[in-house]
Amino acid sequence: MTTTISLTGVTRRYRGHVALDDVTLDLQGPTITGLLGRNGAGKTTLMRIIAAQQFPSAGQVLVLGASPVENDAILRRMVFVREDQVFPDIRVRDALRMAALFYPNWSTELADDLVAEFELPSRRPVKKLSRGMRSALSIVIGLAARTEVVLFDEPYAGLDAVARQVFYDRLLLDYAEHPRTVLLSTHLVDEVAGLLDQVVIISRGRVVLNAAADDLRGRYTSVSGPSAAVAELVAGRPTWERRTLASQEAVVLAEPLDESDRLRAQELHLRMEPLSLQQMLVAVSGQAGEDSLERTNA
Numbered sequence: 463m464t465t466t467i468s469l470t471g472v473t474r475r476y477r478g479h480v481a482l483d484d485v486t487l488d489l490q491g492p493t494i495t496g497l498l499g500r501n502g503a504g505k506t507t508l509m510r511i512i513a514a515q516q517f518p519s520a521g522q523v524l525v526l527g528a529s530p531v532e533n534d535a536i537l538r539r540m541v542f543v544r545e546d547q548v549f550p551d552i553r554v555r556d557a558l559r560m561a562a563l564f565y566p567n568w569s570t571e572l573a574d575d576l577v578a579e580f581e582l583p584s585r586r587p588v589k590k591l592s593r594g595m596r597s598a599l600s601i602v603i604g605l606a607a608r609t610e611v612v613l614f615d616e617p618y619a620g621l622d623a624v625a626r627q628v629f630y631d632r633l634l635l636d637y638a639e640h641p642r643t644v645l646l647s648t649h650l651v652d653e654v655a656g657l658l659d660q661v662v663i664i665s666r667g668r669v670v671l672n673a674a675a676d677d678l679r680g681r682y683t684s685v686s687g688p689s690a691a692v693a694e695l696v697a698g699r700p701t702w703e704r705r706t707l708a709s710q711e712a713v714v715l716a717e718p719l720d721e722s723d724r725l726r727a728q729e730l731h732l733r734m735e736p737l738s739l740q741q742m743l744v745a746v747s748g749q750a751g752e753d754s755l756e757r758t759n760a
């Protein structure tokens with residue numbers, strides 16, 4: 463694996479508001495990385511900076527070993543699919559022809575297959591497409607471009623469940639044959655969890671977790687039961703989340719439970735449930751800010 467995207471100390475301020483705060487992050491290829499975070503966490507800003515559509519206030523960005531800014535050779539090796547993609551006033555088939563001219567590895571065969579699968583009307587003007595159809599068109603371009611770097615920023619606004627499944631299946635299929643560096647931001651966290659090799663969570667502009675998806679599965683556990691028993695198990699240990707309801711408490715520890723913890727939890731009659739990726743995101747984002755969790759890096 464090689465580093466395809468490298469951010470060092472990247473900060474982006476908007477009139478005093480810090481959208482990205484000293485982000486240092488290397489993305490290896492080939493991988494599919496999920497970029498997760500709450501609304502306003504900084505995901506779009508991060509992707510726009512990688513795609514050179516936005517400039518950092520400080521820090522350095524390298525894509526495929528070079529700065530992407532005004533770098534046509536790099537920009538043709540990267541595609542950025544965003545939710546609010548704006549197209550010129552042209553027909554679907556012309557949008558695809560334009561993309562085919564721009565991206566050197568464009569696959570007409572894949573584009574045709576996807577257009578059929580998404581049931582996109584090729585002759586219809588893009589501005590007359592429904593919201594979901596526009597998302598599908600952007601996804602067709604994102605996949606058929608076959609670039610080494612693919613940035614999907616919440617690519618499926620308005621896409622129904624069937625079309626989203628087409629996207630996931632086609633992404634995995636094409637990725638298997640043409641591995642590349644895919645960065646995918648989404649709020650449908652559990653829906654994409656199975657696709658991901660790597661998970662990056664950002665909160666308030668900072669990377670708070672960067673780990674291999676395999677290392678995260680089953681790694682964090684929610685422990686719940688009578689408050690006194692929970693307190694005994696977690697005494698003095700860092701927690702991501704604590705919820706109390708009457709005499710009951712549910713806690714997510716910021717570190718994995720070991721075998722002796724599990725035995726003790728059983729003796730105390732506590733319930734233990736592994737966190738899904740979505741629950742992990744909620745727990746991390748809830749408490750991040752004061753206490754960075756980069757220590758959980760695997």
Ligand SMILES: Nc1ncnc2c1ncn2[C@@H]1O[C@H](COP(=O)(O)OP(=O)(O)OP(=O)(O)O)[C@@H](O)[C@H]1O
Pocket residue numbers: 476479480481499500501502503504505506507508
């Ligand atoms: N052009 C801009 N001018 C001022 N503030 C901005 C601008 N673009 C983004 N921001 C602010 O930067 C922060 C990060 O925004 P960003 O769009 O990157 O978040 P996000 O994680 O993509 O959110 P969402 O999941 O809601 O799309 C937000 O507080 C947002 O209001």
